[in-house]
Amino acid sequence: MNEVAGQFSADWEPALTEAPRAPAFIVTLYGDVVEPRGGMLWMGTLIECCAVHGLNESLVRTAVSRLVGAGRLEGVRIGRRSYYRLSDAARDEFRDAARLLFSPVPAPDDWLLCLSDGLREADLPGAWARLSPNVAIAPNREDVAPLDGILMRAKHLDGHGDLRSLSRERWALDDVATAYESFVKRHSGLLERIDGGAHLSAAESLALRLRLVHDYRHAALIDPRLPRAAWPQDWPAERARKLFVAAYVGLSDRADAYVGAEFVNNDGMLMARNEETDRRLFQLKREAAA
Template sequence: MNKALGQFSDQAAPADAPRAPAFLVTLYGDVVEPRGGTLWMGSLIECCAMHGLSESLVRTAVSRLVGAGRLEGMRIGRKSYYRLSDAARDEFREASRLLFLPPPITEDWLFCLTETPQEADLPAPWVRLSPNVAIAPNREDVAPIDGVMMRARQLDGCGDLRSLAWEKWGLDKVSQIYEMFLERHRGLQERLDGDVVLSPEEALAFRLRLVHDYRHAALGDPRLPLECYPPEWPAEQARRLFVTIYVGLSDLADTCVGQSFLNDDGALLAHNVETERRVFQLKREIAAWDEYRLLTKHYTF
């Protein structure tokens, strides 16, 4: 890892380099997609070097993403540029909801019934209760599957829904990933609350690693109704940490983008409508927490 990241290695950022293909996905989602989707290969290489990824690893990862239809390349003179494919752009927009909008509150369930037993794999967060019955949390982003669709709520006091959810959705692993995120980044929040001074390059490096780790945790979370989780479930704490650090780093991080990142038209904008909208949404989320805390404090008897 670069020394710029190593100074906070104790609980502030993971010491090992991330996997290159997954990290490039994070980089495009956080920095490039809201600024048009195209980036010069040289900017990719320079940014990834801060995270211990060599030029050869980056080039290999780019080739794999091109082969998978996630990136599209073009060459102008001696320089290569890569942009998101249309399909990947749609995926990024959907994934950005997990990062920049408050998690939805899921209150009930979707059931799918089929006349004949089914064995095909289901899209997350659907799981099978039996060969003829599948279940998923009822949210706007959960698409129906083939079969007779129904909605349901658990009757109070009937059955152990928490144990069922823990088994079917592997919530022990989800919890571990959230806890790892908290362990890696809690120290950075403590330092940001102190008198630490970061350069724009360091701020962007930490924000990218923050997004990379939180995205991994949030994508694995099926976001079930609250009664499925124990009181110490770490998702809310992880969410608050992510939002607070992201907002705290963004001014400097976006300055680095404007100074160091190039596409085929020149320098990427440090700020635009989309990047400002993202930060505004997160600040509104913080404001809602503060308002709720004041209300509960005022009405506590």
């Protein structure tokens, strides 16, 4: 893997010219590559993979130490080698993120309202937003947890009030749009390279897929995924989603082959593919064909 470190230039691929933050990128690496293949990775492999993205060994070791301190990674020493896996709490969080990336819940049609005096001092979780001190609203999706209080289901009546302005204000949708637009700008050249038959090595394919996941994950995690009627004009979420799906599928054969050839865990090598990685790809291919 060392021979590919630092070979990506601005002329080759804009997505790889700016180094990511080490802790966040390590989280991406575990979510995309390591967790679906058992969860354990040798520190040496982690260092080599991060070097391709401009993260030196010192940065990686510091980031891993902080992730361990935060209870997100756990270390295992076997002989002279150190291996790291996700903690149980982080594993549950990763599963939720994986569902968002690989099998997202469709956009809802209506809303949830919660009425409770207890909302006055509460920090609202997830996609919930405050309408008044004792009223909160959220998109009515199966993955949105209800709040304690009187819960109602509501539907917006067309022609009554400016729902788009309300949603932009309450959920800071301008920030979400900026994240999606940045993702599209950074990765828009990928499909042309893939569809045009550009030669991408297995190492390059994995590097590009990791940055694709890293940038899309950032945007998708801050997206409240509201009903379509609340989307601002020219909402970029669908363009970003189509780019993510097509590029991930197009890069995965070679990227996964590289994982199977180069990534080391406590049992030897990570598998190139398994039931979980095949399931992810199947879901994305089905989405692309819909």
